[in-house]
Amino acid sequence: MTVVNVLSIAGTDPTGGAGIQADLKSIAANGGYGMAAVTALVAQNTRGVREVHVPPTAFLTAQLDAVSDDVRIDAVKIGMLASAEVIEAVGEWLRRVRPPVTVLDPVMIATSGDRLLDADATDALRRLIPLADLITPNLPELAIVAGRDPAGCWEEALGQARLVAAEADVRVLAKGGHLPGDQTPDALVSPSGEVLDFPGARIPTSNTHGTGCSLSAAIATRAARNGADWGGATAEAKAWLRESLAASDRLDVGSGHGPLHHFSGLWTRGGLDTAPAAPGAPAAAPTAPPGPTAPTAEAIREDWWVRIAGVRRETDDLRFIRGLADGTLPREQFLDYVAQDALYLGAYARVLARVSALAPSAEEQAFWAKCAQGAIIGELELHRARLEAGPGAAGTRDAEPSATTTGYINHLLAASTRGYEEAAAATLPCFWMYADLGARLTGGAFGEFARSADHPYAEWLATYDDPVFAEDTETAIGFVTRAAAQATPATRERMRRAFEAAAVWEREFFGQTAADA
Ligand SMILES: Nc1ncnc2c1ncn2[C@@H]1O[C@H](COP(=O)(O)OP(=O)(O)OP(=O)(O)O)[C@@H](O)[C@H]1O
Numbered sequence: 001m002t003v004v005n006v007l008s009i010a011g012t013d014p015t016g017g018a019g020i021q022a023d024l025k026s027i028a029a030n031g032g033y034g035m036a037a038v039t040a041l042v043a044q045n046t047r048g049v050r051e052v053h054v055p056p057t058a059f060l061t062a063q064l065d066a067v068s069d070d071v072r073i074d075a076v077k078i079g080m081l082a083s084a085e086v087i088e089a090v091g092e093w094l095r096r097v098r099p100p101v102t103v104l105d106p107v108m109i110a111t112s113g114d115r116l117l118d119a120d121a122t123d124a125l126r127r128l129i130p131l132a133d134l135i136t137p138n139l140p141e142l143a144i145v146a147g148r149d150p151a152g153c154w155e156e157a158l159g160q161a162r163l164v165a166a167e168a169d170v171r172v173l174a175k176g177g178h179l180p181g182d183q184t185p186d187a188l189v190s191p192s193g194e195v196l197d198f199p200g201a202r203i204p205t206s207n208t209h210g211t212g213c214s215l216s217a218a219i220a221t222r223a224a225r226n227g228a229d230w231g232g233a234t235a236e237a238k239a240w241l242r243e244s245l246a247a248s249d250r251l252d253v254g255s256g257h258g259p260l261h262h263f264s265g266l267w268t269r270g271g272l273d274t275a276p277a278a279p280g281a282p283a284a285a286p287t288a289p290p291g292p293t294a295p296t297a298e299a300i301r302e303d304w305w306v307r308i309a310g311v312r313r314e315t316d317d318l319r320f321i322r323g324l325a326d327g328t329l330p331r332e333q334f335l336d337y338v339a340q341d342a343l344y345l346g347a348y349a350r351v352l353a354r355v356s357a358l359a360p361s362a363e364e365q366a367f368w369a370k371c372a373q374g375a376i377i378g379e380l381e382l383h384r385a386r387l388e389a390g391p392g393a394a395g396t397r398d399a400e401p402s403a404t405t406t407g408y409i410n411h412l413l414a415a416s417t418r419g420y421e422e423a424a425a426a427t428l429p430c431f432w433m434y435a436d437l438g439a440r441l442t443g444g445a446f447g448e449f450a451r452s453a454d455h456p457y458a459e460w461l462a463t464y465d466d467p468v469f470a471e472d473t474e475t476a477i478g479f480v481t482r483a484a485a486q487a488t489p490a491t492r493e494r495m496r497r498a499f500e501a502a503a504v505w506e507r508e509f510f511g512q513t514a515a516d517a
């Protein structure tokens, strides 16, 4: 594939955390060739904005024309526009050039509270919005664009996003970074009002300078790469953003809100040492072994989750999952799945018991044993009830394991012969993907009907979103990623492979019914 050319039209940040400087890093980190036309020169740092200089708009147009007269532009990301006059100039160029992908981040006020758009430019900005494919307002910006008071809760924000999306015929990514609490939900709202949720726990860091800039540049790049699959582009960009936010404290830039670590994932996966000694710290002993430093458990968690992003998206798109969510999955196929699941869980419980036997601490031993018990008793009981339930169920308990079920079980059994670390890593996707899917199914990400008591599989769907299972999933992720952080590089690599292979089997397992045949 030819590398996509992505143009950022935005203001500057000489500390490199926001604006054009952040955009260029974000575009590069997400697989594009970055270009930039400057709307405004901003004397700012991580603590705040000191001065803004807006060059004559004719010079901005000259920059834009210099690019578009020569270079194929695959995507444009628009950030700080400073004034109504600048907005008019960008609008005029967009109408002439019509880039295939345009993402507009309607930057108005910096994290520091300083204005980055003149107060009288709001109407001009509203007129620019229909020229974009996607806009990415934070909560205060969304309210201004919608002409409402700032939303007090997420539901209200979604209402405002629907309003703007319908009125301007544009996709709106409503961002929840400014909400109080420990969650930072985002949602992609289409002009027809469809909502795609991107939930996420807040990462405990104050290094959020330039997150909005970086995210919108990442989405523009990913959308140009994947043929404008906006849901996919947003999921990938968010996974990358979270990884980069989680690693932001490895940087030491300024004393205010610091930047994210745009290349943390690349550097970690490429084996670069990302934690050089601080100035004044004693130099490393000359005999220190060469090679990369071990990643943290948190970095491994982000890395592994991002690595299976494609598998997770394919799982979401399975007809089985869609049919389960909207209730159209034929009962026969549902029962086929349940029969295979019962067979799988019997074997999974044995593997969990083996992980428990191999565990290095009493705490881990007890946890995995509890999970083994949960798998064999709790889940099988539910399945038995299901199997004995309705017409067509008879005999399914005697079902033969399918090739897929056998393959998945064999992968787990093989991993369980290779030591605690690999065995535990192989069991993780079953926890993690199932819990994630459950939270999104019952959170309405696959349509409201999946939450309804009238849903034909309501009882079954409720088991997906069990809070105890969600808690166990967190514990399992913690144990496995901490074991990976402490393991040798070779063992860590084997764990990663066992994890990724199990994630693929998980997708295959969901996709084995006639629905996806
Ligand atoms: N602490 C955090 N942990 C995880 N994700 C976060 C956090 N803070 C912000 N985000 C995410 O970062 C993105 C930007 O969100 P936010 O709502 O802060 O937009 P913004 O105000 O435009 O950003 P900026 O701070 O750059 O101006 C969103 O995807 C949001 O969910």
Ligand SMILES: Cc1ncc(COP(=O)(O)O)c(N)n1
Residues within 6 Å of the ligand: 010, 011, 012, 013, 018, 019, 020, 042, 044, 079, 080, 107, 109, 110, 111, 112, 116, 208, 209, 210, 211, 212, 213
């Ligand atoms: C040139 C420019 N563009 C955008 C922002 C907003 O970013 P943040 O809200 O994180 O300060 C900024 N500070 N500077």
